[in-house]
Amino acid sequence: MRQSRLFTKTRREAPKDEVSKNAQLLIRAGYVHKEMAGVYSYLPLGLRTLAKIEAIIREEMDAIGGQEVRMATLHPSEPWKQTGAWDSVDVLFKLQSRTEKEYALGQSEEEIVTPIAAQYVQSYKDLPVAIYQIGQKYRDELRAKSGIMRGREFGMKDMYSFHETQQDFDRFYAAVKKAYFKIYERCGLVAKATEASGGAFSEKISYEFMVLTDAGEDDIVYCSSCDYCSNVEVAKEGEGELCPRCGKDHLKKAKAVEAGNVFDLGQKYPKAFNFTYKAEDGTDKHPIVGCYGIGTSRLMGTVVEVFADEKGIVWPASIAPFTVHLVELSGGNEDVKKEADELYSDLTAHGIEVLYDDRDVRAGEKFADSDLLGLPLRVVVSEKTLAAGKFECSHRAGGKTEFLSAAELLEHLRPPYA
Ligand code: ATP
Ligand code: MG
Numbered sequence: 001m002r003q004s005r006l007f008t009k010t011r012r013e014a015p016k017d018e019v020s021k022n023a024q025l026l027i028r029a030g031y032v033h034k035e036m037a038g039v040y041s042y043l044p045l046g047l048r049t050l051a052k053i054e055a056i057i058r059e060e061m062d063a064i065g066g067q068e069v070r071m072a073t074l075h076p077s078e079p080w081k082q083t084g085a086w087d088s089v090d091v092l093f094k095l096q097s098r099t100e101k102e103y104a105l106g107q108s109e110e111e112i113v114t115p116i117a118a119q120y121v122q123s124y125k126d127l128p129v130a131i132y133q134i135g136q137k138y139r140d141e142l143r144a145k146s147g148i149m150r151g152r153e154f155g156m157k158d159m160y161s162f163h164e165t166q167q168d169f170d171r172f173y174a175a176v177k178k179a180y181f182k183i184y185e186r187c188g189l190v191a192k193a194t195e196a197s198g199g200a201f202s203e204k205i206s207y208e209f210m211v212l213t214d215a216g217e218d219d220i221v222y223c224s225s226c227d228y229c230s231n232v233e234v235a236k237e238g239e240g241e242l243c244p245r246c247g248k249d250h251l252k253k254a255k256a257v258e259a260g261n262v263f264d265l266g267q268k269y270p271k272a273f274n275f276t277y278k279a280e281d282g283t284d285k286h287p288i289v290g291c292y293g294i295g296t297s298r299l300m301g302t303v304v305e306v307f308a309d310e311k312g313i314v315w316p317a318s319i320a321p322f323t324v325h326l327v328e329l330s331g332g333n334e335d336v337k338k339e340a341d342e343l344y345s346d347l348t349a350h351g352i353e354v355l356y357d358d359r360d361v362r363a364g365e366k367f368a369d370s371d372l373l374g375l376p377l378r379v380v381v382s383e384k385t386l387a388a389g390k391f392e393c394s395h396r397a398g399g400k401t402e403f404l405s406a407a408e409l410l411e412h413l414r415p416p417y418a
Helices: 021-028 044-063 077-083 110-120 166-186 268-272 296-307 334-349 363-373 383-388 406-412
Strands: 032-036 039-042 074-076 094-096 102-105 129-138 153-163 191-197 205-212 218-222 229-231 252-266 288-295 324-329 354-357 377-382 391-395 401-404
Touching: 021 032, 021 296, 039 044, 044 129, 044 153, 044 166, 044 296, 074 077, 077 102, 077 110, 077 268, 110 129, 110 153, 110 268, 110 288, 153 166, 153 296, 166 191, 166 205, 166 252, 166 288, 191 218, 191 229, 191 252, 205 218, 205 229, 205 296, 252 268, 252 296, 268 288, 288 296, 324 334, 324 363, 334 354, 334 377, 334 383, 334 406, 354 363, 377 383, 383 391, 391 406, 401 406
Parallel strands: 324 354, 324 377
Antiparallel strands: 032 039, 074 102, 094 102, 129 153, 153 288, 191 205, 205 252, 218 229, 218 252, 252 288, 377 391, 391 401
């Protein structure tokens, strides 16, 4: 895409009331637009990154047998009243129509997915089934100071699975945990899984997937020698104590953000909706249910927090809005301009995603914007590179610079570029 055509521009200042680093940078770079505390619109660059995160999640959910749907977000109040959540879930946004009919905005969708599954699952032969969606959620959060990491409207992937036996549930639960680690890794992040009781949802074991960052709102203790990790709220062992799992190391304390979680919901929702299926032995049984969430916008904010430096955002290649930031410094030199235009055509013809800074602005401004936008590889075309016959290519992460011909550059960018 030609940057001269991009309707968003970078800006020097973020809104005064924006205290989080992720939102400050994303707003300054023109990725998102703040509507109010906890509510953001996604602009072309921001949407590209969000869509890439969603695509990674979709691939991994499909790979374990998830079936994608798009459920309503404007909900009737009846199912929420049926489970008691209408009164017990404090973050539920409730609306009233002109005729005083009551509605809820989706904050999680057990109340919607369970009746859908009940409609189609009649026999044990219809199980297991895993239904997921990627879309907007609404929560009346009291504190919304973490930018896109804690929204009142935010993106989430939520999946719900239904099983005949605890054994089959456990098999799928393990597959989801594995898929989650893969998703975080593909987004450039390292996540740790904490074991916790299911809180409001159930007494069963749940896992929270934590990413270490000072911008997180949770405190965890973890072991450097094994995968032990626990939320300080519930941990029996504290900082400095020996790891209860491997006994080799002393626990460290850190701030972290919950980037996802998985819950064993047992039979709570099928019971609430009287959802039974015909078991192999002819009896009517309630399926066992699991639910699995990942905050997509939170994940995007987390990546910004973890990798950004004093100059701006640093995207991992897998979720960058574009792979290459092609910057022409022609200063009116037509030969340089032509060379840059040709490289742009060449790279895009090879399927490489390029943001082409073809604007007529000073070099210093182009570099500052480029650093702020945070694309993985900057390729500069100037009189100097034209004379040398090689392009100046620098990596946003780490800052390494090398001079490459067009052929070498294409070789370098062969997928999977990372
Ligand atoms: P938290 O403790 O941070 O409020 P939660 O336990 O309420 O999270 P869930 O209800 O399990 O979270 O939602 C699933 C996932 O959705 C979370 O793991 C998180 O990644 C994301 N998420 C939850 N609340 C928000 C929010 N307000 N803004 C952005 N993402 C969120
Ligand atoms: Mg919450």
